[in-house]
Amino acid sequence: MADKYPARRFMYHEFIRGPRGVSLHRVVTVFGKKEFAAIRLYCKRNRISLYALAKAAIREYMQRHP
Numbered sequence: 001m002a003d004k005y006p007a008r009r010f011m012y013h014e015f016i017r018g019p020r021g022v023s024l025h026r027v028v029t030v031f032g033k034k035e036f037a038a039i040r041l042y043c044k045r046n047r048i049s050l051y052a053l054a055k056a057a058i059r060e061y062m063q064r065h066p
Contacts, residue, residue, distance in 0.1 A: 043050055
């Protein structure tokens with residue numbers, strides 16, 4: 001069965017510069033550029049990584065949808 005929404009539809013095709021020069025072009029997101037920038041700023045202010053935030057979101061989702 002083909003995916004209704006292929007992952008590449010939700011990926012930024014341009015290069016996004018992350019902290020310490022790390023490329024974030026593999027980050028799959030349904031957010032726009034402004035929302036993504038706000039999430040990065042939130043992570044920076046709270047001293048957490050985007051990866052840690054994603055893990056917490058997945059963990060919370062799994063608890064709510066067993």
